Each structure stands twice: as structure tokens, then as C-alpha cells.
Amino acid sequence: MxxxxxxxxxxxxxxxxxxxxxxxxxxxxxxxxxxxxxxxxxxxxxxxxxxxxxxxxxxxxxxLTRWQKVQLARHPERPYTLDYIYTMTNGFVELAGDRHFSDDKAIVGGFARIEDSASGFSQPVMIIGHQKGRDTKSNVYRNFGMAQPEGYRKALRLMKLAEKFRKPVITLIDTPGAFPGIEAEERGQAEAIARNLFEMAKLTVPVICVIIGEGASGGAIGLGVGNRILMAENSWYSVISPESCSSILWRSWNYKEQAAEALQLTAPDLLAQGIIDRIIPEPVGGAHTDPEAMAATLKGMLIEELTALLKQEPGELVNDRIEKFGAMGEWNEE
CATH class of the missing domain: 1.10.287 (Helix Hairpins)
Known part of the structure; x- marks a missing residue:
């Protein structure tokens, strides 16, 4: 046990x-x-x-402090992408491969259907996300949720497929970062992520991005350009992890708590800054204490967002997405 x-x-x-x-x-x-x-x-x-x-x-x-929320986001019992997919959706059909190099197991995706019998809502979607492992063997298989270029190219291929068939795209973000190995750089890691940002901004179907755990650096933003961005209460989303920030500024990981405070990487921080749109409340103790309740909460919010987004025209979706990200980082100098 x-x-x-x-x-x-x-x-x-x-x-x-x-x-x-x-x-x-x-x-x-x-x-x-x-x-x-x-x-x-x-x-x-x-x-x-x-x-x-x-x-x-x-x-x-x-x-909880910001660092404690980072710890909760990394909890090994926390629900991952496939847990949410199998709990929230029906008929999931996983699609593999980027049609260029290989199939990256750190990213999973495919068509599924989100249904709610009470409201009569039923909508096919393309759902894509980072997938971590539960133990050493599965973590090695999933590369600890760190995607390589072929993972981002697979994700883009699936998004384009969803656009072809006029189906909304949902991305679930949970990664400590894109894989930083030499082989990933040789195969165009930066270009693959940049291409995803460019193409996701232009998708003519609704795109909803959800940070369910860790949202680190370009590894997260490579799946993070959406009309709506939701974030779990005890997740984090930042350009850099607290440990790496501490290592750069203080030449030591001992200041990770201070770095987490300075980065303002929690859901309330990012909601106040206009980076995200909604916070997904978690059960007391974190999502891992009641994964089914957490999935039910997320499913309800996704249905609300999809209901609204599906009423918009393709051009509206693209313009809203561009305006949304263009407005981030605005500031006034007095």
C-alpha cells in the first residue's frame, strides 16, 4: 500500500x-x-x-502561503488530465502522434463529449492536456509531464482537427515546464511552442484553457492561449518556478518561499492582474481529497463557458482572444 x-x-x-x-x-x-x-x-x-x-x-x-499552494499543486495524489477526462467526459478517443517525429506521452488528447443530463447540454470537444505519472515508472513514461516539441506539435495537430470539424478546444495545463534537453532544442522546442501561440490565437473555434496544477513557463503557455482561462484554487501559473527564480537571484534554492511571494503566481493574484478569468474552487484540503467533486465543479464551469462561447461567431472568438492577450501587462506611469 x-x-x-x-x-x-x-x-x-x-x-x-x-x-x-x-x-x-x-x-x-x-x-x-x-x-x-x-x-x-x-x-x-x-x-x-x-x-x-x-x-x-x-x-x-x-x-495558505503562496509556497504552500505550490506544494499542493505538486501533490502526487492530485488529479491529472486523464483523471479529469475520464470523470468529466464520455466516449474519449485518444489520438496520437504529431505526424512528424513521434508520439509524446507527456501530452494526451482526443475527441470526447461533455454532457449534462439535468440541463440537456451535450457537446463534442477536443480535450488536450499535460499528463504526469503516479510513480517512477509512469513518470519516466510521461517524462514527468514535460513535453517535447513533438508533444506541442501533436497538440497543434489536434487543435487544427477540432477547427476543421468546428468543435471547441479545451486544454488542461499541468507541467513543471517544457523538456529542457538538448535533443528537444535540436528538434525545435522554442519554435514548436511559438507556433502554438501563433496558431492558437487564430483558431476560429472556442478555446478554454484550464490550469489544474503546475503552470510553468513556456511549457504551460504552449497550451495556454484561450478565450477563457480558468485556474484551480491551489494551482500556480508563472514564467518561472520559485526554485529556479531563487537560484537565479540568490544562487540558492533556500529562498524559494520569498520567490513565490514575489512572483505572485497563485489564482487570486492572477485574477487580480487580469491574467485569468475564473478560479475553480477546490475541496477543503485540495483537489486530491475529493477528485470527483473537483471534476464535477470543473465540468459545471466548462459547460457554463462553452454555452456562452458557442454563441459567438468565429471572427468574434479570434478578436476577443487577441484583445484579451493584448491587454495583459498594461500599466500607467505617473
């Missing part, structure tokens, strides 16, 4: 939960032997501790 990953700031909650589970086990084992009054006292103590645990959990996750 895999060991549960506990982050430093989660330890007080885990310690109380451990004590709570011990008390519950004690109550179950002694229920037949003790008098009802004695078990009632223990049950009352358990109820009080449950309230304390819940209050502590909410307090901790309500006041």
Missing part, C-alpha cells in the same frame, strides 16, 4: 485525525463492554474532536 503524502503544514491536522481514529476504534471495541453512560462520554469527546479537526483544517487551507 502506498504511503500517504503529508505536507509540512498538514501535519497538525493529520496528528489530530490519527488521534480521532484511535478514539473511534476504542469506541467500537468497547461499546459492548462499557456502560452506555461511559460510551456516551467517549462519543461526546469524539464529536468535539471532529469539530476541532474540521475547524483546524479550514483555518490552515484558508490561509
Amino acid at each position: 502506498a504511503t500517504k503524502v503529508v505536507l509540512d503544514f498538514e501535519k497538525p491536522v493529520v496528528e489530530l485525525e490519527t488521534k480521532l481514529n484511535e478514539m473511534r476504534e476504542c469506541l467500537r471495541s468497547s461499546a459492548r463492554e462499557q456502560a452506555p453512560s461511559e460510551t456516551g462520554v467517549l462519543a461526546h469527546e469524539i464529536e468535539a474532536l471532529e469539530l476541532k479537526v474540521d475547524a483546524l483544517r479550514r483555518s490552515i487551507y484558508k490561509n
Whole structure:
């Protein structure tokens, strides 16, 4: 059985939960032997501790620092692209290969259908995203979610296919960055990402980009040009990771917390700056504590956005996208 990953700031909650589970086990084992009054006292103590645990959990996750949110975004139990695809959509058909070099397993994509029986919504979409692994073997297979040029070219091929058949594009972003190896540079890593930016800006179908975990550097923006940009509450999105920023500025990774604060890379920061459009609320404790609820929340927001975007003409979609990104970074000098 895999060991549960506990982050430093989660330890007080885990310690109380451990004590709570011990008390519950004690109550179950002694229920037949003790008098009802004695078990009632223990049950009352358990109820009080449950309230304390819940209050502590909410307090901790309500006041996370930027660096702590970076840690949550990297949690190995956090739902990845394929988890969302199989939970939110029906009939997913994965498409492979860039038709130039090979199939990059760090990026997955294909046609699927988003449906909601309550509202009657049903829409085929092209859904594409970075895919990480859960263990050493799968991480090596997925290259730790770091795409190579063929991954971005595959993504572009699928976007163009969606445009041909007039289907919306949804991208799920979760990468520590594009693969920085020499072989990737030799095959045109920078050109592949730049081409995606250029082509995504001109797509005549709705494009929705969602940062579900890590959104680092060009590796993220290579799938990040959309009409609407959504961001999970405990994800991050920045031109550089806190560790790399710390390494450049202080010649050490020891200042990563300060770097995270300065970068302002969390969802509330980017919403205030106009970089993203909406924040996707996560369950208390992070998306990994209840992946199905997180997927349901994201699905509902995607349906809302698609319903609005599908009413726009192709020219409107392109112009809105260009104006959206053109307005980023504006500032006034007094």
C-alpha cells in the first residue's frame, strides 16, 4: 500500500485525525463492554474532536502561503488530465502522434463529449492536456509531464482537427515546464511552442484553457492561449518556478518561499492582474481529497463557458482572444 503524502503544514491536522481514529476504534471495541453512560462520554469527546479537526483544517487551507499552494499543486495524489477526462467526459478517443517525429506521452488528447443530463447540454470537444505519472515508472513514461516539441506539435495537430470539424478546444495545463534537453532544442522546442501561440490565437473555434496544477513557463503557455482561462484554487501559473527564480537571484534554492511571494503566481493574484478569468474552487484540503467533486465543479464551469462561447461567431472568438492577450501587462506611469 502506498504511503500517504503529508505536507509540512498538514501535519497538525493529520496528528489530530490519527488521534480521532484511535478514539473511534476504542469506541467500537468497547461499546459492548462499557456502560452506555461511559460510551456516551467517549462519543461526546469524539464529536468535539471532529469539530476541532474540521475547524483546524479550514483555518490552515484558508490561509495558505503562496509556497504552500505550490506544494499542493505538486501533490502526487492530485488529479491529472486523464483523471479529469475520464470523470468529466464520455466516449474519449485518444489520438496520437504529431505526424512528424513521434508520439509524446507527456501530452494526451482526443475527441470526447461533455454532457449534462439535468440541463440537456451535450457537446463534442477536443480535450488536450499535460499528463504526469503516479510513480517512477509512469513518470519516466510521461517524462514527468514535460513535453517535447513533438508533444506541442501533436497538440497543434489536434487543435487544427477540432477547427476543421468546428468543435471547441479545451486544454488542461499541468507541467513543471517544457523538456529542457538538448535533443528537444535540436528538434525545435522554442519554435514548436511559438507556433502554438501563433496558431492558437487564430483558431476560429472556442478555446478554454484550464490550469489544474503546475503552470510553468513556456511549457504551460504552449497550451495556454484561450478565450477563457480558468485556474484551480491551489494551482500556480508563472514564467518561472520559485526554485529556479531563487537560484537565479540568490544562487540558492533556500529562498524559494520569498520567490513565490514575489512572483505572485497563485489564482487570486492572477485574477487580480487580469491574467485569468475564473478560479475553480477546490475541496477543503485540495483537489486530491475529493477528485470527483473537483471534476464535477470543473465540468459545471466548462459547460457554463462553452454555452456562452458557442454563441459567438468565429471572427468574434479570434478578436476577443487577441484583445484579451493584448491587454495583459498594461500599466500607467505617473
